[in-house]
Amino acid sequence: MSVASLDDDLVTAVFRLLSLVDKSDIDNSVLYPLHEKELSYRLLMGPLGGKLVLINTKGLISNNITRAINYLKERFSSKISMEELAYKVIMAPSTFYRNFKQVTKVSPLQYQKQLRLNEAKRLMLSRDFDVTRACYEVGYESPTQFSREYKKMFGQSPFTDIKKITSLKA
Numbered sequence: 299m300s301v302a303s304l305d306d307d308l309v310t311a312v313f314r315l316l317s318l319v320d321k322s323d324i325d326n327s328v329l330y331p332l333h334e335k336e337l338s339y340r341l342l343m344g345p346l347g348g349k350l351v352l353i354n355t356k357g358l359i360s361n362n363i364t365r366a367i368n369y370l371k372e373r374f375s376s377k378i379s380m381e382e383l384a385y386k387v388i389m390a391p392s393t394f395y396r397n398f399k400q401v402t403k404v405s406p407l408q409y410q411k412q413l414r415l416n417e418a419k420r421l422m423l424s425r426d427f428d429v430t431r432a433c434y435e436v437g438y439e440s441p442t443q444f445s446r447e448y449k450k451m452f453g454q455s456p457f458t459d460i461k462k463i464t465s466l467k468a
Contacts, residue, residue, distance in 0.1 A: 375437035
């Protein structure tokens with residue numbers, strides 16, 4: 299998800315399109331397609347135009363990576379080989395790895411690790427899981443490894459981090 303400021307040209311284009319609501323059918327039939335094209339043009343030429351193209355273009359590598367990301371999100375706690383993931387999106391493993399990293403800025407394994415650690419943090423905060431239970435729930439096999447990776451990502455051990463957050467809520 300991305301956010302950008304609206305410029306005057308985009309606001310004007312939206313306003314022109316919306317102003318057709320109470321116009322005649324003749325005005326709408328002539329002006330609507332023009333205003334719609336202008337709005338599309340303004341959006342595509344704006345700061346998020348490139349992202350809109352990627353989101354709306356089927357068959358692109360970024361769409362395959364999006365499918366891989368969704369697959370990881372659904373199964374983040376499972377063991378998933380990167381070869382399996384590459385196969386799911388019909389890419390060679392090396393091509394998949396390179397493109398995944400280009401789109402997400404992290405490797406598929408790092409992405410899965412981030413999903414697991416964020417979910418573990420959520421479980422400890424919202425469902426009062428202890429560190430060990432959260433660790434196993436999100437797919438880690440070793441509480442030691444989990445704690446080490448948690449500290450690397452969040453800057454503190456899981457116990458210290460959750461204790462600090464919950465004390466701020468109180």
